Amino acid sequence: MSSVVRVAAVQAEPKWLDLDAGVAHAVDLIAQAAAGGAELVAFPEVFLPGxxxxxxxxxxxAGMQYVARYAENSMTRDGEHLARIAAAAAEHHVFVVLGFAERTITGSLYMAQATIDDTGRILSVRRKLKPTHAERTVYGEGDGSDIQVHETRLGRLGALNCAENMQPLTKYTMYSKGEQIHVASWPSFSVYRGKATALGPEVNTAVSLVYAxxxxxxxxxxxxxxxQAAQDLFCDTDAKKELLLQGGGFTRIYGPEGSELAKPxxxxxxxxxxxxxxFALLAIAKNAYDPAGHYSRPDVFSLTFNPNPTHAVQQVGPTGDAATAATGAVEQEDSGDERP
Incomplete structure (x- = not known):
């Protein structure tokens, strides 16, 4: 682990509902970040395909007009598109945390984050544990196996999506794993501005700061x-343009004691x-607070965490050639939902 690690956080508009263009864009941003000296590049929530x-x-x-195109332009965790992102990470010797919509063999979609190391190895693909509000009309839920922190040469690296970063029990589990670098991926703070404070930049940049x-x-x-591309695609009336304003980019990088480390x-x-x-700041911050360590009270409070994956179908009974034909459909479904 280095004493100083240079990192990069992306603020950009996705290539809406166009996976090939989005992958090319992400590859270009990885190259730009590497040229800037970054060892880690972090992308927004479901940056692919937006x-x-x-x-x-x-x-x-009314939203059904987008559903088929969105699914068609969502990535699988084992397909050529994620392989291209991994190859870019290897080429430029950087770690990547990428937000994308994951499509499974059954057709379900999930809000995923891939963590890729600087050799191009995919360390994991995790899913948002609970999509937020209207997101549940598009995406399924993750499970306990999606709460992960990885030991890397940069330090212990973890990631969560959007409002997961304000879930107290999820956060506490992540803290208990000794996270040192955390990626909190957000989609944009442009919807319902002035109409729903909880969705706005003031609250959600504060969420990232409090997490740190x-x-x-x-x-x-x-x-x-x-x-403009987003408004052209999603807003066919002036009223919708007022609900989804242009802008909303509030990328931030925070230190473990609350300092702001990059000019927005x-x-x-x-x-x-x-x-x-x-990383000297970590020791200073831990000296004051460590809610999962010296500042905890396990005699008073405890948290139960189930880290195991769950599957809709579990095969029981005989295995081997005799059972293969009868269970082929089940095995095919499971293979599309494996968790690295």
Whole structure:
């Protein structure tokens, strides 16, 4: 583990519902970040193929016009598109945390984050434990196996999506795993501005900051933007344009004691934030607080955590050639939902 690690957090507009263009864009951003000296590049929530903003703008039946295209442009965890991202990580010798919509063999979609090391090895693909509000009309839920922290040469690296970063029990489990670098991926803070404070930048940048101070971990909070392309795609009325404003990019990088480590971009600007993480700050932060360590009271409070994956279908009975034909459909379904 290095004493100082240079990191990059992406603030950019996705290539909406266009997976090939989105992968090319992500590969280019990885190259840019590496040229800037970054050893880790963090992307916004479901950057590929973009956040499904239609769920906040109209009725479920009106949103059906996007569903097939969105599914078609969502990645699998073992397909060529994620392999191209992994190859870019290897080429540029950087770690990558990528937010994407994951499509499984059964057809379900999940809000996923892939963690890829600097050799191009996919360390894991995790899923958002509980999609937020209207997101549940598009995505399924993860399980306990999706709460992960990885030992890497950069330090212990973890990631959560959006409002997962305000779930007390999820956060506490992550803290207990000794996270040192955390990626808090966000979609954009442009929807319902002035109408729903809980969805706005003031609250959610505060969530990322509190995560850093509570967990005594560095926090990269990449956040996408909404531009003209998004409004052209999702907003067919002026009323919808008022609900989904352009901008919303509030990417931040925080230190474990609450310092802001990178000068923010304007909310409409696309670019990359860089910061040098000095691990000496971790010791200083831990000296004051460590809610999963010296500042805990396990005699008073305890948390039960189930880290095991769950499956809709579990095969019982005979195995081998005689059972293969009868259980082929079940095995095929399970193979599309394996967890690295």
């Amino acid at each position: 956040y499904p903003w239609w769920i906040w703008l109209d009725s479920p039946i 101070v509570e967990g005594q971990t560095f926090v990269l909070a990449p956040c996408a933007t909404v531009g 971009l304007s909310e409409t600007e696309e670019g990359i934030l860089y910061a040098d993480l000095d």
